[in-house]
Amino acid sequence: MIESHVDVALPEESAGAAYEIVKRELIEPFAAFIGEKRVREHDWSLKGRIQTDGEVIRETVEMAGGDKKAVLVKGPGITPTREQTLETLALLGDDRKPEELSKLVTGTPNGYLRGHWLVKGNLERYEAPGIAGLLNADLPDYKNAGGIDVMFLSGGRAKDGVFFNLENDCDVRVDFNRKTVRAPERLSKGSAVYAKVTRRADVAELCDRAIEKGDDIVFMSKYTVRPELDGEKKKIYNDRREKHGLERLEGNRGDIVDAAFARLLSRPVEKNTTVLVPDPSYGPKIAAVLNAAYACGVKKPLGEFSVCRFSAGKSEYGGLNRVAREDGEYRLRIGAREIRIPVKAGDMFEEMHYDRADADCYVKQVFRQAAAKKYDRVVFAFDETDLYDVPVVQAVRDEAWRQKKVEGEDFLIMKPDAAAVMMFTAPMPGGTCYAYDNLWGDIVSDAMDLGAGVAAVNSVILLADGRVWAEMGGAGTAPDLMKLARKEGFWRYDPIPIIEGLAIGFSEAARIEPDNRPLNAYAKGLHDACVAVLKRGYATPDLVEKLKSGRKTGIDTEAFVKAVRVELLTLLGLKEESEAQTRLLKQTVKEIR
Structure with a gap:
C-alpha cells in the first residue's frame, strides 16, 4: 500500500x-x-x-x-x-x-x-x-573587464516609506480611495509591516541620467513577479528610451534581475557599462556585490554552503504592488491605527508584511538544516537597524539562546549586502548556511553555482x-x-x-x-x-x-x-x-x- x-x-x-x-x-x-x-x-x-x-x-x-x-x-x-x-x-x-x-x-x-x-x-x-x-567551477576573470556603474534609486527603502513592528495582535489591511485593495490579515505581536511609495518622477529622472551617459546599459528588475511595481519601472525605462530616440526593449531581454545579476557576475562586461537598477532596496546590494567582485574577483567557498530564503512569510513577492491610476490616498490600517499615504497618478505603491511566527519557524529551520549538514556556522543576512528585519533578528537571538548558540562562533548577524559580498568574494572556511530574505535571497541564490x-x-x-x-x-x-x-x-x-x-x-x-x-x-x-x-x-x-x-x-x-x-x-x-x-x-x- x-x-x-x-x-x-x-x-x-x-x-x-x-x-x-x-x-x-x-x-x-x-x-x-x-x-x-x-x-x-x-x-x-x-x-x-x-x-x-x-x-x-x-x-x-x-x-x-x-x-x-x-x-x-x-x-x-x-x-x-x-x-x-x-x-x-x-x-x-x-x-x-x-x-x-x-x-x-x-x-x-x-x-x-x-x-x-x-x-x-x-x-x-x-x-x-x-x-x-x-x-x-569556471570562475570569471575580471582583469580585462570594462568598468561598471550601478545606478539605483537613492534613499533606501526608508524614503517615502513607513515601518511598524506590531505591539499587539491585530488586523492589517490597505485601502485606496476608500476601497479595500488588500484584504485584512491577522498578524501576531512582533510582526513587521512596511509600506512605500516610489515616485514616478524619481524613476524617470534616474533612467534619463543613465541613458544620457551614453554607455551600454544593463537594465534589471523583477517585472515578471511584480508587474505593477518593477514592471511599471521597465515601462518607464522604455518610455524614456523612446523619448531619447532609442528603441524600446520589450519582453524578456535577459533583464530579469536574478538572471541579469548572475550573468554580470559570471560574464564580466567588456566595455564600460551602466547597470540600471531602479530599486532602492536590492539596488544598493547589487552595487555592493558587483563592485566588490569586479575589484577583487570571486572565490569558491572551501567548504560546503547553502542559501536559505525566508519565503514562507510571502514577503516582497506576496505583498501588494500597485500603480496608482489616479491621484488619491492609500490608507494603511493596522488595528485601530490609520496611516494616510498620498500618491499621484502613476506613482507605485507597495505594502508587505510577515508574521513573527513565520520568522520563528524560519530561524528554527535554518539552524536545523545547518546542524543536519554539520555546518560550522549560519550567517543571518538581516539588518538589525532596519525595522522590517528586526523580528527576524529577534527570532535568531531567541532561538540561539534556547539552543545555547554563541553569536560570533555558531552564528553571525550581518547586513544583507555585506553577507553577499563575503559569500562571493571572501567566503569563510568550513560549512556555512547563508540565510537571506526572500527577494535578495532569490537574486543571490541564482548566482551561487559560481560557474x-x-x-x-x-x-x-x-x-x-x-x-x-x-x-x-x-x-x-x-x-x-x-x-x-x-x-x-x-x-x-x-x-x-x-x-x-x-x-x-x-x-x-x-x-x-x-x-x-x-x-x-x-x-x-x-x-x-x-x-x-x-x-x-x-x-x-x-x-x-x-x-x-x-x-x-x-x-x-x-x-x-x-x-x-x-x-x-x-x-x-x-x-x-x-x-x-x-x-x-x-x-x-x-x-x-
Whole structure:
C-alpha cells in the first residue's frame, strides 16, 4: 500500500520534454520498486494553468499539503511575460485578455505554494552531494573587464516609506480611495509591516541620467513577479528610451534581475557599462556585490554552503504592488491605527508584511538544516537597524539562546549586502548556511553555482511541519534549446536537475516508509546512478567541459538518461536488464558538441 505519494508539478516546455524522457526511462520501468500509482502528475505549464484558470495549482497544493505524508516535486516553470501569455491564449483559441486571468496563471506559482497555510515553506539551495565535487567551477576573470556603474534609486527603502513592528495582535489591511485593495490579515505581536511609495518622477529622472551617459546599459528588475511595481519601472525605462530616440526593449531581454545579476557576475562586461537598477532596496546590494567582485574577483567557498530564503512569510513577492491610476490616498490600517499615504497618478505603491511566527519557524529551520549538514556556522543576512528585519533578528537571538548558540562562533548577524559580498568574494572556511530574505535571497541564490552550472545545485522547500519538498532546478523554457531541438532532432537540455529533484522526492517518500526496501534502494540508486555516469565522463554539451574527469564525452539528453538507467539497473542487481540496455545504448549513442 502506498503511504507517501509523490506529486509532480510538471515542468514547462524544455524541462517538460526532459521530464518525459526521465519518466519513460527512469520511472515507468521501475514501477516494481517505486510502487504502482505512487506518482501523481499535475500540469503546471502555462497552458495547463490557463485551461484551469490557475485552479490546478491550488488543487495540487491542497492535495499534497493536506496529505501529511505526501511529497511534492516541483518542476521549473515560468512567470510568464504578457507576450508569452498572449501567445499561449492564441494557441488555445482563448479570447480572454491576460488581465482577465487569475494571478495563479499570470503570476508566479512559487509564492502561492510556499506561502500557503498548509505549506509555509522556506527555500533552501545547496551544493548537490556527490555532483558538485565532480565539476570545475569556471570562475570569471575580471582583469580585462570594462568598468561598471550601478545606478539605483537613492534613499533606501526608508524614503517615502513607513515601518511598524506590531505591539499587539491585530488586523492589517490597505485601502485606496476608500476601497479595500488588500484584504485584512491577522498578524501576531512582533510582526513587521512596511509600506512605500516610489515616485514616478524619481524613476524617470534616474533612467534619463543613465541613458544620457551614453554607455551600454544593463537594465534589471523583477517585472515578471511584480508587474505593477518593477514592471511599471521597465515601462518607464522604455518610455524614456523612446523619448531619447532609442528603441524600446520589450519582453524578456535577459533583464530579469536574478538572471541579469548572475550573468554580470559570471560574464564580466567588456566595455564600460551602466547597470540600471531602479530599486532602492536590492539596488544598493547589487552595487555592493558587483563592485566588490569586479575589484577583487570571486572565490569558491572551501567548504560546503547553502542559501536559505525566508519565503514562507510571502514577503516582497506576496505583498501588494500597485500603480496608482489616479491621484488619491492609500490608507494603511493596522488595528485601530490609520496611516494616510498620498500618491499621484502613476506613482507605485507597495505594502508587505510577515508574521513573527513565520520568522520563528524560519530561524528554527535554518539552524536545523545547518546542524543536519554539520555546518560550522549560519550567517543571518538581516539588518538589525532596519525595522522590517528586526523580528527576524529577534527570532535568531531567541532561538540561539534556547539552543545555547554563541553569536560570533555558531552564528553571525550581518547586513544583507555585506553577507553577499563575503559569500562571493571572501567566503569563510568550513560549512556555512547563508540565510537571506526572500527577494535578495532569490537574486543571490541564482548566482551561487559560481560557474559550475545548475547541475551543481539542489533546491528544496522546507515545510513548517518538517517535510521536505524538492524543486527541479534549471530553466523551464530554455527557448534557445527548444529551437535547436527542432532543428537537430534531439535535446541538449541537462536533465540532472530533473533527476536530482525526483531523487530527493523519492528519498523523502522512502524516509516516510522506512521498511519499504525496494523504494529505499531505488531512491538511493537514482542519485548514485546519476553520479556514476558523470564519473565516467558523460554529460550534456553544456556541462561536459566542466567535468574534472580525464575522459569527456558530450551526449544528448536521451542518451544521458539512458546511461543513468543502465547504472541504476546495475545498482539494483538487475544485471541481465542492465546488459541489454547497455547494448541498446551503444547502438544509438553518439558524441555531440
